[in-house]
Amino acid sequence: MVPALAEAFREHGFEAASLSVLSAATGLGKGSLYNFFPGGKAEMMAAVLDDVDRWFADAVFAPLEQVAEPGAAVAAMLADVDAYFLSGRRVCLVGWIGLGSSRDVFADRVRGYFMRWIEALAHCLQAGDVPEEEARRLAEDVVSGIQGAIILSRALGDEAAFGRILDGHRRRLDDALARRD
Structure with missing residues (x-):
């Protein structure tokens, strides 16, 4: 039932x-x-956000936070994000909520999701010897770039745009890690 609710909220928005x-x-x-x-509806959305949180915690955040090999963790994150967002065809529900009029109801959840992603990616980059300030800036750019890629891909009706943008971020992350080797 929760996945069906999630798709309904993605398609129509919370409001x-x-x-x-x-x-x-x-x-x-x-x-x-x-x-x-x-x-x-608020409890339904909370259940959906719990489900999203669990998936991202397991598939994206934990591997970045418990990094053994930064390059592999970054590659896995990008592959998992590509699969989760169906190469840009699936709206980011957390981002959608953050833009809507219901954002205040879920502000802590939205903020926590994005902060954890940025912090986990920055941690992974720092584990690969990228300086803290550069790692934080790059993590913010990548997370915001992924969100923007979803919007741009859907707005242009160009599914390949998501992949091109993700590839650009992959190169930037790989370059940052390679400079430290």
Whole structure:
């Protein structure tokens, strides 16, 4: 049920995802949705964000934070992000929330997601002997670039744009790590 809710929120946004939309997405009646989520849409979104957090913590953040080989960790992050966002065809729900009018309700969650990603990537780069300030700046650029690539790819109707932008970030990260070898 949570993945169906996530896709409904991605497609319609938190504000426009009515109970009718969420009911149709999950195949559950409105009463059943309230039975599972007595807190309504906010509780549904919280469950979706928990699921997103778990996936990113396991697939992206932890490997960057517990880095053994920085180059391999960066390559894995980019491959996992490419797969998760379906090469730019899937909206970043956390980013979507951060832009919408409901951002204040979930501000801590949104901030935490992006901060952890930036900090984990910066940590990985520092483990590869990239100086702290450069690692932080590069991590911010890459995370914001991935988010921008999703938007640009969808706005242009050019799925290949996401891959091109990701490849550019891959080269920048590889170059930063190679300069330290």
